[in-house]
Amino acid sequence: MQPLIDNARMFGQRPEEFAHLAKGQSPDVLFITCADSRVVPALITGARPGELFELRTAGNVVPPYASATPTGEAATIEYAVQVLGVKHVVVCGHSHCGAVGAVVRHDDLTAVPAVRDWLAHAADEPKCSDPADPTVAEAVQNHVLAQLERLRSYPCIEKRLEAGELQLHGWYYEVHTGVVREHRAESDTFETL
Ligand SMILES: [Zn+2]
Numbered sequence: 001m002q003p004l005i006d007n008a009r010m011f012g013q014r015p016e017e018f019a020h021l022a023k024g025q026s027p028d029v030l031f032i033t034c035a036d037s038r039v040v041p042a043l044i045t046g047a048r049p050g051e052l053f054e055l056r057t058a059g060n061v062v063p064p065y066a067s068a069t070p071t072g073e074a075a076t077i078e079y080a081v082q083v084l085g086v087k088h089v090v091v092c093g094h095s096h097c098g099a100v101g102a103v104v105r106h107d108d109l110t111a112v113p114a115v116r117d118w119l120a121h122a123a124d125e126p127k128c129s130d131p132a133d134p135t136v137a138e139a140v141q142n143h144v145l146a147q148l149e150r151l152r153s154y155p156c157i158e159k160r161l162e163a164g165e166l167q168l169h170g171w172y173y174e175v176h177t178g179v180v181r182e183h184r185a186e187s188d189t190f191e192t193l
Pocket residue numbers: 034035036058059060094096097098099100
């Protein structure tokens with residue numbers, strides 16, 4: 001922890017770099033990814049403060065939209081789309097994802113009931129021909145596509161898609177190489193960016 005505190009102390013010594021951010025934010029992109037510490041959106045994309053609006057959940061799960069039961073995820077998505085007017089939403093899964101791996105391996109999650117219930121409630125089991133593959137690449141990629149489909153059911157997203165004002169992107173990030181692949185609709189495959 002101490003090195004992180006030291007860096008945070010240093011970070012605040014360049015106020016002139018950040019002064020313009022007081023005027024507000026207008027990011028183009030909502031970036032939805034896993035909470036995994038190996039996935040660092042700003043590092044991957046080179047984004048500066050103000051450029052990425054982020055939503056991070058265990059397993060980059062987008063929960064089902066239900067207006068009767070507000071969630072932090074739905075609020076974050078709605079704010080990004082309706083208020084900030086982001087033009088792109090990226091759902092970025094990653095290799096070696098513990099959450100997706102647990103779903104396809106049917107791991108016993110009794111010791112982490114909140115994780116178990118979150119995944120049971122929000123994550124359908126993705127198609128996976130080899131659950132023993134440590135990267136769980138196939139499962140994660142299918143899982144990303146399922147989250148994109150779920151996003152389409154959010155009223156605010158549906159509206160902006162119909163108006164042609166929003167684009168959805170499916171990404172797969174390899175934590176062990178740094179390579180990013182994106183889903184290409186034409187071939188229905190994930191290809192290197
Ligand atoms: Zn993960």
